[in-house]
Amino acid sequence: MSDPAAVPPPRIRPAGPFDLAVMAALHAACFDEPWDAPAMAAVLAGPGAFALLAVAGYEPVGFLLGRIAGGEAEILSIGVPAARRRGGAGGLLLRAALARAAAAGAARVFLEVAEDNAAARALYLRHGFAQVGRRPAYYRRGPTRAAAALVLACRLAAAG
Numbered sequence: 584m585s586d587p588a589a590v591p592p593p594r595i596r597p598a599g600p601f602d603l604a605v606m607a608a609l610h611a612a613c614f615d616e617p618w619d620a621p622a623m624a625a626v627l628a629g630p631g632a633f634a635l636l637a638v639a640g641y642e643p644v645g646f647l648l649g650r651i652a653g654g655e656a657e658i659l660s661i662g663v664p665a666a667r668r669r670g671g672a673g674g675l676l677l678r679a680a681l682a683r684a685a686a687a688g689a690a691r692v693f694l695e696v697a698e699d700n701a702a703a704r705a706l707y708l709r710h711g712f713a714q715v716g717r718r719p720a721y722y723r724r725g726p727t728r729a730a731a732a733l734v735l736a737c738r739l740a741a742a743g
Contacts, residue, residue: 593644593672595679598634600624606634606646613662615723623648626659631687635679637663637672645672649680656684658694668702677710685739692739697722698731712737 598606603620611617618626626632631652637645645663649656658680663672684692694712696703716734724730 591640593637593639593670593675595635595637595675598636598646600627602634602636602643603627605643606636606648609643609646609662609664610660612664614660618660626650633680633683635676635683637676639667639670639672644670645676647676647680649684651684651687651689654688654690656680656687656689656692658692661694673703673706674710677706681710681737681739690739692737694735695721695732696735698733699724700730704733707735707737710737 603623606623607618607620610623623634626648627634629650632648632650634649635647636643644667645661647661648659650659658677661673661676661680663670663676681692692712693715694707695718696707698704698717712735714733715736718732718734720729721732722730
């Protein structure tokens, strides 16, 4: 990826089938157990699913996959590669997803985050998320370690 100082601030745009390979590459740069393009296509084929891409200049710098159903929304995956973190893409993606969920009538948004991911947890807390559950040993951290998943939720303002 290019030098973060050499590109403009990120902007958010909807992502679709033509972005699957890019989103899969971003996911692989962010997570130990990456989703490939067919897995992402399967997610996007589901009812209420949506994807967002953060782009700085012409460079994709982050992604978000979510879904909205039954008055609730879920952020299934969000990621910004390490070299592009702290540039605002994560917050922009999160705010865009919350706005989309609110516009669709969702009252709450859920997500899961690894307990050992302090930076992501801080981002979510800044955006109104609070812990509502915990899944022990949910994320693998090599052959002998695991991290708990914290289930977080955010209440959205009433639409309209």
